[in-house]
Amino acid sequence: MKQNLKTAHLAVIVAAITFPLxxxxxxxxxxxxxxxxxxxxxxxxQPSANSIQIDxxxxxxxxxxxxxxxxxxxNLQKRNFQLFExxxxxxILTFSRKDVPAxxxxxxxxxxxxxxxxxxxxxxxxxxxQNSNPKDEFFLVSFNNRPDLKSGFTSDIEQLQERTMxxxxxxxxxxxxxxxxxxxxxxxxRHGRHILLVISxxxxxxxxxxxxxxxxxxxxxxxxxxxxxxxxxHDASSITEDFEGPHLLSxxxxxxxxxxxxAANLWELVDLSGNLGVELQRQYVIGYKPSDPRPDSRxxxxxxxxFNDWHLMTxxxxxxxxxx
Numbered sequence: 001m002k003q004n005l006k007t008a009h010l011a012v013i014v015a016a017i018t019f020p021l022x023x024x025x026x027x028x029x030x031x032x033x034x035x036x037x038x039x040x041x042x043x044x045x046q047p048s049a050n051s052i053q054i055d056x057x058x059x060x061x062x063x064x065x066x067x068x069x070x071x072x073x074x075n076l077q078k079r080n081f082q083l084f085e086x087x088x089x090x091x092i093l094t095f096s097r098k099d100v101p102a103x104x105x106x107x108x109x110x111x112x113x114x115x116x117x118x119x120x121x122x123x124x125x126x127x128x129x130q131n132s133n134p135k136d137e138f139f140l141v142s143f144n145n146r147p148d149l150k151s152g153f154t155s156d157i158e159q160l161q162e163r164t165m166x167x168x169x170x171x172x173x174x175x176x177x178x179x180x181x182x183x184x185x186x187x188x189x190r191h192g193r194h195i196l197l198v199i200s201x202x203x204x205x206x207x208x209x210x211x212x213x214x215x216x217x218x219x220x221x222x223x224x225x226x227x228x229x230x231x232x233x234h235d236a237s238s239i240t241e242d243f244e245g246p247h248l249l250s251x252x253x254x255x256x257x258x259x260x261x262x263a264a265n266l267w268e269l270v271d272l273s274g275n276l277g278v279e280l281q282r283q284y285v286i287g288y289k290p291s292d293p294r295p296d297s298r299x300x301x302x303x304x305x306x307f308n309d310w311h312l313m314t315x316x317x318x319x320x321x322x323x324x
Contacts, residue, residue: 060287068311072282082303094287101135103189105182109200111144111173120266121199122164124273129157131277143178144171176207176214183221194223201229203248218255220321225253227260257317297321
């Protein structure tokens with residue numbers, strides 16, 4: 001959904017936006033050689049720049065801003081943002097555009113339906129790792145009939161690549177169970193910024209946890225959920241869970257301020273993984289102290305000012321639970 005800022009403030013939403021592809025199609029054949037980008041001045045750690053966190057009564061929120069073509073909008077200033085909690089404007093105390101290190105969980109679908117997408121998905125993960133902050137840490141969970149932790153937190157991207165090469169497709173899809181395990185694994189994260197990336201091609205047809213439970217879990221956590229995959233068209237005879245998969249993943253991502261990158265083909269999947277890596281490095285982080293400190297469920301809305309003639313969109317968490 002897109003709103004003109006001349007008539008209304010932008011509500012915090014998440015929408016699938018396709019970034020421009022690279023001029024030449026990505027190659028997904030042959031072995032991979034990963035060359036991680038060197039550290040930059042912007043990669044200096046900053047305290048607690050995560051999706052949403054209560055720290056000494058300070059709430060910090062990650063925000064992505066895009067134009068109507070889906071391009072990231074850089075160089076905005078603190079004065080360009082307004083933040084409302086339960087419709088009450090809050091004073092923004094801190095503002096940052098730094099690429100801070102993150103703790104990232106890779107949730108890799110290895111169900112049988114991924115058989116013809118495994119090679120491209122491995123390359124997409126490798127591209128994402130290559131574009132990551134050198135100080136990021138990662139864990140890897142594969143999931144089919146059940147989720148399985150393949151690697152605890154590590155910054156060794158070559159090791160992670162080797163683990164993805166050993167994954168074999170079989171069975172059904174326990175997507176919600178994988179997210180549950182991913183959130184639990186974040187309890188041992190070193191960094192304050194937590195991201196879960198789901199690499200999948202469809203919905204859930206096997207989990208013990210239900211959608212409501214996982215939605216509430218994500219709302220209570222400080223994880224941003226992103227999705228990356230190829231979601232093929234289905235006919236009327238398609239399995240309901242698979243047909244509704246992209247919608248399910250998108251709704252869960254919206255809860256956290258993340259979104260789903262949907263590829264049309266195997267080549268585009270690799271390109272989009274690189275775009276996702278860039279997006280995670282270019283988030284705005286604002287901090288404020290809630291005017292009402294009582295424990296409760298809160299709604300957040302971010303607006304931009306004064307861009308009256310611009311068509312801009314903000315992407316951020318829509319709410320959170322305050323600690324008891």
